[in-house]
Amino acid sequence: MVARAYEHLLAKLMSLEIAPGERIAIDTVARRLGISQTPVREALSQLEAEKLVSKMTNVGYRASPQMSRKEVGDLYTLRQLIEPYAAACAAEAMTDEAIAILQDIDRDMSGVEAGDAHAFSRFAEADATLHRLIATGSGNRLIAEAIERLHAHIHIFRALYSTNAPHEAAAEHRMIIDALVAHDPVAAEQAVRVHLERSQQRMDAALAESIETPVL
Ligand SMILES: [Zn+2]
Incomplete structure (x- = not known):
């Protein structure tokens, strides 16, 4: 039940159906999913730990506000410290199974044309899979978890700005x-x-x- 509430809320946060700063009504979510409020509360406290929602005194939960340019800069600084290292470890440890997944990702990504919203979401998914594969491939669970948490924010930005120009990326x-396929760290x-x-x-x-021109 908690997992279902979590997935439901995460999808709505990522797709901006729940906008940054918007209040999340626990009773409405519970009713829609046909479950009690307890698992919804638990899911929200997980999302709070991931900084995707924040708890407001007497108000309940709200979707976290948009990150500032400074926060986005900090986020990339942290990614730069962790992900290149994770990729080097992963390159040494790539299994045949992981390599097969990489080749699928490559196919998905190269088929995507810029400017198509549906293709863009497919691209974002393939991107997330690639970065997750590198994270878990590092063989360091703490690193994998840290990267996984950071990506949640990146997805929101993708949905908002569609910046990762698919061809270029x-x-x-x-x-x-x-x-990675060449095992070259x-x-x-x-x-x-x-x-x-x-x-x-x-x-x-x-x-x-x-x-200059707010998206929302
Ligand atoms: Zn990427």
Whole structure:
């Protein structure tokens, strides 16, 4: 029940059906899912730990507000510290099964054309799968969990700004995938570093623009 409430709320937060700052009515969610309020509360406290919602005194929960440019910069700084290292570890430890998944991801990503909302969400999913595979492939559970939590925010930004220009990012991802498949830790580390730098630049440009023209 908790897992179901969690998945339901997470999907709505990611797709912005629940907008940043919007109040989340526990009773409404419980009624819609046909469950009691207790699992909904538990799911919300998990999402609170992931900083996707925040608890307000006497009001209940709200979706977290949009991150500022500074917070997004901090987020990328942290990713740069963790993910290139994780990729180097993963490159050394890639199993045949993981390599088969990588090849599927590559196919999904290269088939995506820019500007199509549906294709974009497929691309975002393939991107999340790739970064998760690197995270778990590192063989370090704490690193994997830290990366997983950070990505939740990135998804919201993707939904908002559609910044990760699919063609551009697909080429960057191919460099990462090639290095992982070749079991080359140095190349994998470098490819992730370059991808994160470019991704941050795309994100920052979109955020600078949104100050002029708010998306919501
Ligand atoms: Zn990526």
